Amino acid sequence: MTDTGTSGRERPIVIVGASLGGAKAAEALREAGYRGGIVLIGEEHERPYERPPLSKGYLQGKSPREKIYVHPPQWYAEHDVTLRLGTGVAAIDPAGHTVTLADDGRVEYAKLLLTTGSVPRRLPVPGADQDGVLSLRRVEDSDRIRAALRPGARIAVIGAGWIGLEVAAAAREAGAEVTVLETLELPLLRVLGREVAQVFADLHRDHGVDLRFGVKVTELTGEGGTVSGVRLADGTTVAADAVVVGIGIAPATGLAEAAGLEVDNGIRTDRHLRTSDPDVYAAGDVANAYHPLFDKHIRVEHWANALNQPQTAARALLGQPDAVYDRIPYFFTDQYDLGAEYVGYVEPDGYDQVVFRGDPATREFIAFWLSGGRVLAGMNVNVWDVTDPIRELVRSRRVVDTKALADPAVPLDAL
Numbered sequence: 001m002t003d004t005g006t007s008g009r010e011r012p013i014v015i016v017g018a019s020l021g022g023a024k025a026a027e028a029l030r031e032a033g034y035r036g037g038i039v040l041i042g043e044e045h046e047r048p049y050e051r052p053p054l055s056k057g058y059l060q061g062k063s064p065r066e067k068i069y070v071h072p073p074q075w076y077a078e079h080d081v082t083l084r085l086g087t088g089v090a091a092i093d094p095a096g097h098t099v100t101l102a103d104d105g106r107v108e109y110a111k112l113l114l115t116t117g118s119v120p121r122r123l124p125v126p127g128a129d130q131d132g133v134l135s136l137r138r139v140e141d142s143d144r145i146r147a148a149l150r151p152g153a154r155i156a157v158i159g160a161g162w163i164g165l166e167v168a169a170a171a172r173e174a175g176a177e178v179t180v181l182e183t184l185e186l187p188l189l190r191v192l193g194r195e196v197a198q199v200f201a202d203l204h205r206d207h208g209v210d211l212r213f214g215v216k217v218t219e220l221t222g223e224g225g226t227v228s229g230v231r232l233a234d235g236t237t238v239a240a241d242a243v244v245v246g247i248g249i250a251p252a253t254g255l256a257e258a259a260g261l262e263v264d265n266g267i268r269t270d271r272h273l274r275t276s277d278p279d280v281y282a283a284g285d286v287a288n289a290y291h292p293l294f295d296k297h298i299r300v301e302h303w304a305n306a307l308n309q310p311q312t313a314a315r316a317l318l319g320q321p322d323a324v325y326d327r328i329p330y331f332f333t334d335q336y337d338l339g340a341e342y343v344g345y346v347e348p349d350g351y352d353q354v355v356f357r358g359d360p361a362t363r364e365f366i367a368f369w370l371s372g373g374r375v376l377a378g379m380n381v382n383v384w385d386v387t388d389p390i391r392e393l394v395r396s397r398r399v400v401d402t403k404a405l406a407d408p409a410v411p412l413d414a415l
């Protein structure tokens with residue numbers, strides 16, 4: 001069966017991936033004045049929601065479920081957006097301008113936007129499919145982890161990235177015993193580098209987390225199909241009532257690849273978020289987009305990117321030539337009483353100096369990553385309302401006086 005996705009109108013704009021990115025794209029299309037059909041298709045059964053609370057307030061039971069959603073339930077009908085939940089897209093036919101649904105139905109499109117996001121990497125060791133081995137992407141994953149975070153429960157967290165550290169903080173706050181197991185020598189090492197990664201290691205140690213770096217997980221042990229521990233290459237076993245795996249994600253590129261779109265660490269797009277097919281666009285975690293400021297393709301796995309890129313994609317697919325995505329990446333984290341924001345873009349080993357404004361030991365400071373005297377990124381930790389001037393420093397690419405950069409008495413916008 002082929003349908004137009006709406007009743008008897010022109011072919012609609014179809015969005016695959018009903019999460020933050022997809023919902024924001026639908027909103028942006030209406031805001032841009034587009035009055036044709038919009039079909040938003042997602043395989044999850046929940047209406048579009050945001051994921052950051054799933055490892056923070058929602059996981060801790062402090063923030064209600066109602067707060068995770070992008071829009072109220074009636075928003076979709078009110079904006080004439082056909083929301084097809086619990087519906088996987090199985091294939092795209094770019095030549096026929098059609099998507100095939102997992103249940104064999106078809107939807108034609110005029111333009112297609114892919115916001116398929118990403119999926120957690122699975123731990124490639126024996127025992128990883130037992131009960132009690134948990135990953136975190138969807139709201140139901142967060143519910144399962146929350147149920148495991150009981151006082152005195154032994155929680156092993158594999159991976160000291162964003163998921164691992166935020167879950168470790170929630171677990172400690174729930175009174176659980178936490179061991180974090182990480183391959184590299186520090187947490188968040190590839191994103192933050194040694195100098196600032198150390199701040200996060202100290203933070204978690206001070207909160208009673210058993211942090212183990214440079215380890216290799218070889219097996220998850222179990223009893224009767226339920227996980228009981230994590231075996232390491234050095235022969236030790238960490239006993240666990242539950243294991244949370246947060247070892248990174250892979251962009252969900254399967255559909256795009258099968259359709260013959262150019263894929264390389266995500267779906268490659270130009271500065272307008274247009275893929276190698278002129279009628280197909282991509283945004284959010286899945287897009288490896290050309291960034292004019294950095295003069296390269298970058299793929300950003302963060303909330304602000306999924307919030308903002310769809311607005312550009314929506315305007316671009318409506319034919320607005322000035323719709324170019326050149327925002328500087330931004331993200332935030334909350335762990336215990338540490339709140340931080342980061343703005344900029346640094347590749348691992350892509351900086352030659354870190355300058356601190358304030359003492360990192362107090363956990364109230366700004367860190368700047370520089371190369372050749374230019375600020376590539378800044379992270380404010382328990383210091384607020386400085387993102388705009390830091391973003392401006394990054395965008396300007398001017399060489400700064402590092403003494404003044406380190407001096408809290410010098411306003412950032414005077415540098």
Ligand SMILES: Cc1cc2nc3c(=O)[nH]c(=O)nc-3n(C[C@H](O)[C@H](O)[C@H](O)COP(=O)(O)OP(=O)(O)OC[C@H]3O[C@@H](n4cnc5c(N)ncnc54)[C@H](O)[C@@H]3O)c2cc1C
Nearest residue numbers: 017019021043051052089116117118284285301302303306
């Ligand atoms: C627990 C957690 C906490 C986070 N916290 C933060 C944070 O504090 N700060 C921050 O900056 N970022 C955070 N992030 C990252 C941020 O949530 C992601 O960058 C963002 O969700 C990406 O949005 P997206 O719309 O691109 O993709 P996703 O959120 O991955 O959504 C993609 C959707 O597409 C659907 N889909 C995929 N393939 C198909 C198909 N073939 N057919 C139909 N539907 C399909 C998926 O089921 C999914 O619903 C967090 C992520 C997680 C998991």
Ligand SMILES: NC(=O)c1ccc[n+]([C@@H]2O[C@H](COP(=O)([O-])OP(=O)(O)OC[C@H]3O[C@@H](n4cnc5c(N)ncnc54)[C@H](O)[C@@H]3O)[C@@H](O)[C@H]2O)c1
Nearest residue numbers: 159160161162163164181182183246247248301331332333
């Ligand atoms: N505050 C935030 O911005 C935030 C919060 C939560 C999640 N997220 C996003 O969610 C996604 C998933 O987060 P994540 O923490 O899983 O990924 P990540 O990429 O942030 O961290 C993965 C960590 O796992 C380690 N690792 C990889 N393989 C391992 C192994 N076999 N054993 C032990 N350690 C191993 C890596 O060295 C790395 O430190 C990312 O896109 C992330 O940006 C963001």
